[in-house]
Amino acid sequence: MPRRGQPRTATRLDFGQSAAILRPLPSTRLLADAARFHGHLGPWLVLGLKAGRHARRKLRTTPFTLTARVFCPSRTPYTCFIDGIQFGCGCTVGKGNLNHARSPRCRVEFIRTAPARARLVLNLRPEVWNELHESKSGKGRAVAALGRAIHRRPVSSLFLIDSAPGR
Numbered sequence: 379m380p381r382r383g384q385p386r387t388a389t390r391l392d393f394g395q396s397a398a399i400l401r402p403l404p405s406t407r408l409l410a411d412a413a414r415f416h417g418h419l420g421p422w423l424v425l426g427l428k429a430g431r432h433a434r435r436k437l438r439t440t441p442f443t444l445t446a447r448v449f450c451p452s453r454t455p456y457t458c459f460i461d462g463i464q465f466g467c468g469c470t471v472g473k474g475n476l477n478h479a480r481s482p483r484c485r486v487e488f489i490r491t492a493p494a495r496a497r498l499v500l501n502l503r504p505e506v507w508n509e510l511h512e513s514k515s516g517k518g519r520a521v522a523a524l525g526r527a528i529h530r531r532p533v534s535s536l537f538l539i540d541s542a543p544g545r
């Protein structure tokens with residue numbers, strides 16, 4: 379409870395409560411929340427969401443001891459991947475712990491900074507890249523359906539995953 383005269387925002391800025399920010403959510407709720415954040419539901423958003431959630435789970439970290447470096451082409455729909463990562467792991471442009479580098483393909487490198495440094499790299503599998511370019515899903519509902527289908531797949535079927543102690 380804030381004491382008299384203490385600004386109410388003090389409790390909201392307590393980073394110690396960050397574990398509550400990304401509590402487990404039912405997958406449909408998670409997708410709906412991610413789509414609300416991003417503006418629409420699609421496969422590239424979901425790929426980022428899954429990568430970000432996987433990093434949070436595997437590295438057992440909070441958005442304050444994690445950084446993300448995202449590599450992908452600098453245009454939509456690829457950049458939707460970036461928003462999915464932000465929503466999935468809590469690393470954000472605003473906090474300064476997510477940045478983007480232009481690349482012809484999609485991958486993301488996560489670094490846990492504490493308590494022990496650790497690194498996790500997720501490279502989008504070439505067959506998934508090809509599949510998304512071959513699919514004639516068009517816009518709207520079909521794109522959302524493809525996003526939901528991607529969400530149902532295990533993360534290892536979407537990414538080549540490499541983990542190692544941090545460098």
Ligand SMILES: [Zn+2]
Nearest residue numbers: 418420423458
């Ligand atoms: Zn998008």
